[in-house]
């Protein structure tokens with residue numbers, strides 16, 4: 770009974786969306802606008818994998834350079850989940866350069882790369898280990914786990930010995946609110 774209600778509702782909703790052929794094709798900027806939204810699939814996959822491996826972290830940590838997608842201040846690690854196109858993943862088919870408006874895009878992408886480098890360096894200066902997880906890596910669950918395990922269980926990270934950080938994360942890990950340690 771309940772199931773039938775739910776499925777009727779979703780059919781109704783779908784009925785309001787114009788069929789694909791009646792909608793104008795998306796411009797590249799509209800496409801990229803969608804890609805850029807928060808909580809992207811690659812981000813969610815990375816968080817789930819890190820959780821499954823038993824790690825604690827906060828997300829979109831606004832008071833760290835570059836606002837890392839995942840970070841643990843006690844253990845001094847930060848992870849950025851980068852879209853291959855936006856952050857120019859080298860030799861990656863997802864990072865193909867647009868054929869139109871090339872000047873605009875190459876400037877924009879170059880600026881992103883510069884910013885990424887500055888943020889990573891600023892974090893290292895604060896004593897953080899930094900990992901970039903690429904969008905394409907998150908498509909293979911086993912590979913993603915491997916990458917995260919190598920980084921998060923690596924000898925260079927201090928052990929998780931700060932309980933305060935853990936409790937703090939439990940209560941506010943889903944908001945991006947800044948707090949000072």
Ligand SMILES: [Zn+2]
Pocket residue numbers: 853858861862863864903904905906
């Ligand atoms: Zn890639």
